[in-house]
Amino acid sequence: MADGMKISREALQTALSKRGAIFAPNDVGRWTAVESLPELGPIRPRRPVKDLFTPPRREIARWKAGAGPAEIEPAKPDETPGSVFGVRPCDARALLLLDRAFVQAPYVDPHYKARRDNLLLIGLACQPGPNCYCGVFGFGPDDKDAVDLMLTPKTDGFVAQAGSTRGQAFLATVVTVAVPVPAPRPGPRPEWWTGLPDPKTLYANFDHPMWRELGTSCMNCGVCTQYCPTCQCFTIDDESFKGEIQRLRIVDNCQRSDFTRMAGGHNPRQVAASRLRQRVLHKFSYIPTQNPGLVGCTGCGRCVELCPLDRHLFADVFEIMKRINQEAERVA
């Protein structure tokens, strides 16, 4: 796959339409079905692509209210074939993490799996913004490893590179011209960044007072988790309308005070600092410890951009690491 393939917008559009529905971000950055391939901005959309695979609200089952045993009607996984246009490498890499939770685990989420199996991921190389840090995680704005096809926009179409055998097979069905591909671009990283923290060291400092200090600059609003491409926590809730009850799987987040509240009222994560610590440790300690080579963050920078308190996840993690290392040196 050393060569790239020149492909026109029209040829791509035709081939994708033939395949089925096309999803793309709209002008407010939400993923919707589109008729034709939209012109997209230089950077990732506001919402991560996970919305198509593990949406904020999804029906699991429904039944009619009333006397007698309820006839439960489970929701069917959506198996319609289609494609997703305009996936950025950070969002695509995040799907690999979600796969770990929803496909590779002993419990497979049939809805998620059906979407993953049937939607072709068409990546689009981007121009990183000021809050983007994919370089920290060892890939760049035109990384093709997590998508089926990576497109680099040109004045008259795209240069496409297959990222998977599925992508290669799709490319074979489209009229293309072989062209040389430019060298992969490195991803941006903050100039002060020197490397990822050691997951075990981070966990060993679970009770460090710095968590409390960091906690004062966080109000647990949870916006960071809501827009994070790798956050995957959900809860189950029921809604009823005109005698019909729906059981829903809806998005939840670890920053909310009721996330860990038990029946009876006990809450192991009572204070803001403990919830902030959970978010940092989950991404930078638990996931890397359990899955060597993976980190729970892909550097999309949405949490940095949207934080109402202007907190910067990477800067916080860096400060924590620095402090732990300094203290370790002092002891040694």
Place this chain on the structure above:
Amino acid sequence: MNQSLRENVKRLFAEGKVKSVLGYREHPLSKAVVATLITRPEDADTLIFDYRCVQNLARGLTRDLPLPVGIVVKGCDGRAVSMRITEGDFAREQIVAIAVACPGVKADGKTFDERCQRCEMHVSPLADVTVGDVSALPKPEKTRAETIAKIKAMTPAERFEFWQKAFEPCTHCYACREVCPLCNCVVCVTDQNAPRWIEQTAKPSSNLMWHMIRAFHHAGRCVDCGECQRACPEGVPMHLLDLCLAEDVEELFDFETGVKQGGKWPFLLFNPEDPDSWLGGPHRG
């Protein structure tokens, strides 16, 4: 400004008037202005105040902080702290308000925020220490009435349609609640699930329900800091609703939130002589 702020904080520590101080600092790496809690006088040198201090720190006041706690307050923040004392969240002597002369803040780094352009209170009404030149602060460029005139002019049907559309992007992330200095219920109504008052997913009925309840709970309590609006990742203009209610409360109850300490504040006021029949007043039929 920064020098005077730091000296004042050090003095408060030295005189034993505070055990901790909530303020702003510039993050050494990201260069963003973030909230900070200092517990040692020498850390006062990290404190700053300038146009980038957009956040309202009153939300950060929690009872587990080392008390008494000093807090750097702008005009709107000071009103929020004052209201929290009025409502009994804190005793007056537990809080030391460090009021800064605030010409307004610039969330975009260029122009004053919309909330600051109509600000009539550039210095906190609650002030134990005042820092900066209070004589040279800007006059409001527009009024609250002008801000909400468009909504007031609508017919009820138009208004309903306006809000339905305005709430549409809401994802029920509740960031507006989490940053609000006066959203201090122990268990928020939307988190209660027995009964479930507000459905947890975004749709017209639950959007309306959440934003209406949120606004009602802020009648006579909102201090117009506009943090809800700023925090909203989807740009829902929910703060306009608070402004409409603030206007009504001032007119009907002659009460300006957080400006004076004590007194009867409308939200918790019960009067058996209330002219509204549904409160059990004389017109009950």
